[in-house]
Amino acid sequence: MKRPRVQKLTWVSTVCIVTVLFVLLGTHVAVPLSDAPSPPVPAPSPAIAPPPLPSEALPPLRAHPLPPTLARWHSPDASGDYFDQIRPTPLGYLVWFEFPVKVYIEPASSGVTPDRSQVWVQLVQQAVREWSEYLPLTLAATPAAADIQIWRTTPSLGRGRARSAETRYEFFVRRSDHAPPKIVQRLTITLRPGLADVQILAAARHELGHALGIWGHSPLETDALYYSQVRTPPPVSSRDVRTLRRIYEQPTRLGWPVP
Numbered sequence: 365m366k367r368p369r370v371q372k373l374t375w376v377s378t379v380c381i382v383t384v385l386f387v388l389l390g391t392h393v394a395v396p397l398s399d400a401p402s403p404p405v406p407a408p409s410p411a412i413a414p415p416p417l418p419s420e421a422l423p424p425l426r427a428h429p430l431p432p433t434l435a436r437w438h439s440p441d442a443s444g445d446y447f448d449q450i451r452p453t454p455l456g457y458l459v460w461f462e463f464p465v466k467v468y469i470e471p472a473s474s475g476v477t478p479d480r481s482q483v484w485v486q487l488v489q490q491a492v493r494e495w496s497e498y499l500p501l502t503l504a505a506t507p508a509a510a511d512i513q514i515w516r517t518t519p520s521l522g523r524g525r526a527r528s529a530e531t532r533y534e535f536f537v538r539r540s541d542h543a544p545p546k547i548v549q550r551l552t553i554t555l556r557p558g559l560a561d562v563q564i565l566a567a568a569r570h571e572l573g574h575a576l577g578i579w580g581h582s583p584l585e586t587d588a589l590y591y592s593q594v595r596t597p598p599p600v601s602s603r604d605v606r607t608l609r610r611i612y613e614q615p616t617r618l619g620w621p622v623p
């Protein structure tokens with residue numbers, strides 16, 4: 365079967381978890397910095413460039429069917445959600461429409477500290493398993509086969525500062541001989557390797573929440589998508605899942621045939 369052809373679009377946006385400042389006492393202080401998602405880049409005119417889509421308009425905004433995992437999820441409480449903190453992308457809400465979503469995790473290295481990289485991989489895999497309860501996810505063998513790529517590297521802010529993690533999306537037009545073209549997304553997560561185990565897991569959980577569509581932050585530290593690091597990171601909360609479900613009820617141009 366011929367591989368689908370893809371055409372890269374121009375919108376790229378990033379969201380980070382926290383900036384970690386290293387201080388002399390050997391501890392680190394986590395401060396939110398530019399932690400809010402980057403504001404959506406206004407759509408240029410024409411809306412997609414370069415190269416422009418030849419005489420093609422964008423698909424209309426429509427909601428996809430709610431994934432069964434979210435449809436059958438029963439909320440255990442009435443703790444609300446933080447949907448009002450979520451921003452749509454220039455193409456609508458960042459929802460996945462083909463399942464399972466394929467996740468590539470950078471393999472453990474065979475270098476000087478293979479044990480630490482193995483632990484990192486195991487913790488990221490745990491975060492993937494946690495979110496799999498709410499959206500079907502599977503591991504991909506190669507980056508090219510993945511919808512979400514997770515890399516063991518440190519996003520840099522320069523001037524000696526480093527983020528713990530960052531999530532970035534890109535849009536593509538996917539063309540094939542068997543289906544009309546669609547606009548699809550690819551998410552890239554970079555996740556710092558040198559954190560304590562509990563923080564690696566928390567950061568992976570948090571960034572995966574972004575990659576699955578939660579493009580914003582919770583104001584409550586009891587949610588996995590809280591905007592900053594906390595000493596005792598919470599699991600995925602019912603507020604996180606309720607917010608995710610509301611996002612998946614929203615319209616998007618992603619995944620619909622380009623007219």
Ligand SMILES: [Zn+2]
Pocket residue numbers: 379380381399570574580581591
């Ligand atoms: Zn974040």
